[in-house]
Amino acid sequence: MKTASKTLGAIGALLAGVALSCGGTAWAHHSFAMFDQTKQASIAGTVKDFEWTNPHAFIELEAPDGKLWSVELNSPNNLVRQGWKRTALKPGDKVTVVLNPLRNGQPGGLFNGVTLPSGQVLGSLKPTGPINVPSEK
Numbered sequence: 845m846k847t848a849s850k851t852l853g854a855i856g857a858l859l860a861g862v863a864l865s866c867g868g869t870a871w872a873h874h875s876f877a878m879f880d881q882t883k884q885a886s887i888a889g890t891v892k893d894f895e896w897t898n899p900h901a902f903i904e905l906e907a908p909d910g911k912l913w914s915v916e917l918n919s920p921n922n923l924v925r926q927g928w929k930r931t932a933l934k935p936g937d938k939v940t941v942v943l944n945p946l947r948n949g950q951p952g953g954l955f956n957g958v959t960l961p962s963g964q965v966l967g968s969l970k971p972t973g974p975i976n977v978p979s980e981k
Contacts, residue, residue, distance in 0.1 A: 879944040879954040884971055887913055888940045894933035896920050903933060903955070905941055914952040915943055928966060937961050942969050 892912065893904040901917040917923060920930070933939065938961055943953030957967030 876954060878947055880947045881944045881954070883945055884942055884956060885945045885953065886940055886942050888938075889913065891933050891935055891937040891939060893935060896930040903941060903958070905939070907951070911951045913941070913943075915941055915955050916953070917955040926966070932960070932966060933958075942967070 887905060887907055889905040889907040891903060892906050893902075895902040895904070897920070899919055901920055901923060903913075903915040903917065905913040905915060907913060918926070920928075940959045942956040942958070944956065945953040955967060956971075957965055957969040959965050959969070
């Protein structure tokens with residue numbers, strides 16, 4: 845009986861350790877190093893999907909050449925503070941997105957601004973400088 849209790853205790857401790865070691869990744873946040881914040885690209889296209897999700901919203905944009913661009917935005921909480929609504933973009937909308945492209949050349953990037961079909965601009969179409977990048981001294 846004591847052996848079974850020790851075994852169950854060891855298994856419980858092992859599972860708790862695994863849970864604690866994996867739990868830290870849920871709190872982690874990725875770097876913005878994958879985006880080339882020294883460059884901007886302007887992509888005109890059709891919204892395929894607008895994902896209003898945490899930790900980041902995404903715009904899936906189909907360019908005229910057929911490329912599907914995945915554009916990462918801020919969190920919905922921050923977007924609301926910046927004047928966004930979850931209904932700001934709809935599939936089929938013709939928009940122009942300004943972004944910092946991915947360094948690896950894939951069709952994607954970090955959102956800077958968007959011109960909506962109405963002409964309204966959300967975000968910034970002009971460079972605002974890198975975010976989350978340590979300053980060089």
